[in-house]
Amino acid sequence: MLEVKDLTVEVDRKTILHNVNLAIDAGETHALLGPNGSGKTTLLMAIMGMPRYRIKKGQVLFQGKDITKLSIDERARLGIGLAFQRPPAVRGVKTRQIVELCLGEKNAKKVEELARKLNLAAMLERDVNQGFSGGEIKRSEMLQLLAQNPSFAMFDEPESGVDLDNIAVVGEAINEILQKERIREKKKAGLIVTHTGHILDYVNADRGHVLMEGTIVCEGNPRDLFADIRAHGYEECVKCRRC
Amino acid sequence: MSKVLNKTLAKNKIEWRRKAEAVKSKPATFGPDIDLSKFATPTEKEKVESLESLSKQAKEAALYVGIDADESFRAGSYFQIDHSVIYERVQQAYQGQLEIMSTSEALERYDWVADLWWQAVHVDQDKYTALAELKHTHGYFIRVFKGQKIERPIQACLFLAENNISQNVHNLIVIEDDAEAQIITGCTLHPRVEEGLHVGISEFFLGKNASLMFTMIHNWAENFDVRPRTGAVLEDNATFVSNYILLRPVKSIQMFPAAFLKGKDSRARFNTILYGMKDSYIDVGSKAVLSNKETKAEAIARAVACDQSQIYARGQLIGQVNESRAHLDCRGILFSSEAQIRAIPELFAEKAPLSELSHEAAISPIAEEEVEYLMARGLSKEEAVSTITRGFLDIDIPGLPPILKGYIQRVLDAATKEAL
Numbered sequence: 001m002l003e004v005k006d007l008t009v010e011v012d013r014k015t016i017l018h019n020v021n022l023a024i025d026a027g028e029t030h031a032l033l034g035p036n037g038s039g040k041t042t043l044l045m046a047i048m049g050m051p052r053y054r055i056k057k058g059q060v061l062f063q064g065k066d067i068t069k070l071s072i073d074e075r076a077r078l079g080i081g082l083a084f085q086r087p088p089a090v091r092g093v094k095t096r097q098i099v100e101l102c103l104g105e106k107n108a109k110k111v112e113e114l115a116r117k118l119n120l121a122a123m124l125e126r127d128v129n130q131g132f133s134g135g136e137i138k139r140s141e142m143l144q145l146l147a148q149n150p151s152f153a154m155f156d157e158p159e160s161g162v163d164l165d166n167i168a169v170v171g172e173a174i175n176e177i178l179q180k181e182r183i184r185e186k187k188k189a190g191l192i193v194t195h196t197g198h199i200l201d202y203v204n205a206d207r208g209h210v211l212m213e214g215t216i217v218c219e220g221n222p223r224d225l226f227a228d229i230r231a232h233g234y235e236e237c238v239k240c241r242r243c
Numbered sequence: 244m245s246k247v248l249n250k251t252l253a254k255n256k257i258e259w260r261r262k263a264e265a266v267k268s269k270p271a272t273f274g275p276d277i278d279l280s281k282f283a284t285p286t287e288k289e290k291v292e293s294l295e296s297l298s299k300q301a302k303e304a305a306l307y308v309g310i311d312a313d314e315s316f317r318a319g320s321y322f323q324i325d326h327s328v329i330y331e332r333v334q335q336a337y338q339g340q341l342e343i344m345s346t347s348e349a350l351e352r353y354d355w356v357a358d359l360w361w362q363a364v365h366v367d368q369d370k371y372t373a374l375a376e377l378k379h380t381h382g383y384f385i386r387v388f389k390g391q392k393i394e395r396p397i398q399a400c401l402f403l404a405e406n407n408i409s410q411n412v413h414n415l416i417v418i419e420d421d422a423e424a425q426i427i428t429g430c431t432l433h434p435r436v437e438e439g440l441h442v443g444i445s446e447f448f449l450g451k452n453a454s455l456m457f458t459m460i461h462n463w464a465e466n467f468d469v470r471p472r473t474g475a476v477l478e479d480n481a482t483f484v485s486n487y488i489l490l491r492p493v494k495s496i497q498m499f500p501a502a503f504l505k506g507k508d509s510r511a512r513f514n515t516i517l518y519g520m521k522d523s524y525i526d527v528g529s530k531a532v533l534s535n536k537e538t539k540a541e542a543i544a545r546a547v548a549c550d551q552s553q554i555y556a557r558g559q560l561i562g563q564v565n566e567s568r569a570h571l572d573c574r575g576i577l578f579s580s581e582a583q584i585r586a587i588p589e590l591f592a593e594k595a596p597l598s599e600l601s602h603e604a605a606i607s608p609i610a611e612e613e614v615e616y617l618m619a620r621g622l623s624k625e626e627a628v629s630t631i632t633r634g635f636l637d638i639d640i641p642g643l644p645p646i647l648k649g650y651i652q653r654v655l656d657a658a659t660k661e662a663l
Contacts, residue, residue, distance in 0.1 A: 076621040088616050101622060
């Protein structure tokens with residue numbers, strides 16, 4: 001579904017990602033692991049088409065189509081979604097409004113139902129992310145992605161700043177967005193960025209990648225990778241090179 | 244009318260005219276000076292039986308400023324074209340609860356009207372107040388009787404149909420003790436009118452426990468000048484909410500409406516939405532004078548400047564007694580490198596150390612990060628900018644009737660789409 005080929009990305013004239021390759025098939029969920037500053041968010045932003053994340057080299061293919069030069073909204077309309085780690089507050093734009101926009105006119109009535117599912121019914125009339133707690137921000141991002149219903153969803157540190165109760169709610173939402181409850185005909189795919197790995201206790205990832213200093217240095221079973229990282233730290237990933 | 248009343252009015256008029264004559268060349272403190280000699284006096288027009296009989300263009304223009312010709316959700320209406328009062332009616336269900344007439348008629352009918360005349364605005368403020376006195380061309384008188392709660396809005400339209408005239412209206416609004424009302428005033432033009440002047444004096448008097456939500460919507464033209472002068476006097480526990488909306492181009496508008504919170508526990512709130520387009524010169528402020536205990540005021544302004552427009556967003560809060568509180572909130576967005584916004588807040592605690600006055604003002608571009616966030620949800624860049632701009636201008640106005648809120652939303656939608 002998504003293929004990143006030899007991707008080199010710079011931010012503010014500084015190269016952050018170097019020749020990154022990644023392929024995620026329909027029905028798969030991948031976890032992207034790595035220490036702070038390794039370039040995980042940069043990869044997600046580049047896939048989403050954020051202009052500040054400039055692609056110097058390489059390609060992003062989605063469902064076989066080269067989307068490297070498409071704008072953010074064109075990518076979103078093709079079926080790519082992103083749950084931001086630190087989304088901005090948008091003063092004057094209500095949460096209900098943005099969820100309705102994501103749902104489209106036909107499904108706008110589902111707002112309440114989705115909001116209740118994420119314990120956000122009371123936040124619908126509040127400005128998006130304005131004064132939200134850490135947990136509320138993450139649940140709001142899940143609410144928007146549920147409404148958007150993307151084929152390929154990316155989650156940037158969905159557990160950061162969230163207590164255990166909220167991690168469970170967020171995890172459940174990710175499973176729903178990615179159709180994890182289905183046994184057959186899984187059509188959605190996902191990429192979850194995690195620094196702590198806690199979210200993987202709630203969401204089953206098929207494959208893991210470790211990103212260090214802008215380069216994917218290791219791949220494998222995400223649980224095994226995390227067990228190693230917990231035992232030896234990220235530094236060992238560079239030394240190990242078992243991939 | 245009695246001879247005594249005639250004499251009182253005549254005596255007052257001499258005094259008002261004397262003061263007006265003294266300042267008829269005095270420019271306003273703010274805004275470009277206007278040569279008043281170039282504007283003509285139009286002929287009087289006949290009254291109409293129903294607003295529905297107005298021309299299609301007039302009805303459409305009026306609708307755009309909140310004036311509904313079919314009056315089905317209105318308690319009463321006043322309609323003035325140029326210098327002529329063509330319609331005034333209180334709906335059957337509200338007879339005896341309020342009255343609507345021209346101020347010329349009210350001055351003749353009630354002696355106490357002269358006692359209020361020029362009490363909330365000074366006749367000798369500048370050449371525009373002088374013009375309104377010396378060449379007074381009606382204006383509306385709306386009075387809501389004691390204890391009456393008028394749930395439907397009262398509408399008043401000040402319409403210009405001829406080019407190169409000045410419409411010099413003087414409005415008087417009296418909300419008696421314990422009464423409540425909403426008034427929508429729409430000021431607009433026939434599409435053929437390009438040039439002219441509107442001078443509008445509005446004096447409000449709110450009795451004890453009275454409440455008024457006043458919404459004024461202006462639609463002018465690129466060569467049209469506007470000089471409103473407004474003052475509101477509030478008695479104990481009265482509430483005055485003033486909403487002002489300008490979403491179309493204008494040559495120049497300058498106004499600085501003031502609320503005088505004389506009564507204990509009285510409250511005033513100004514909500515101002517300014518959308519500067521083309522060469523518009525917009526100088527709009529809000530002033531609150533807190534002169535009794537427990538008084539509260541809030542002035543909120545949102546300004547968007549496009550094209551070559553210039554916006555001055557002023558605010559002045561004067562705390563004259565302790566235990567008074569007021570806040571100013573002014574925000575602006577510039578959409579063009581040729582546009583200008585100046586936010587000028589002023590706080591003045593006048594020998595009242597326990598008066599709490601505060602302000603926040605910010606002028607900034609639309610955050611790229613917010614636009615991109617909405618684009619990630621599938622909105623095009625134009626849609627994202629439009630959504631954010633609409634949200635920015637969509638001040639939360641408590642108690643605004645849904646019909647009016649919906650209308651303002653539609654006007655904002657149209658204006659932001661047009662600007663993009």
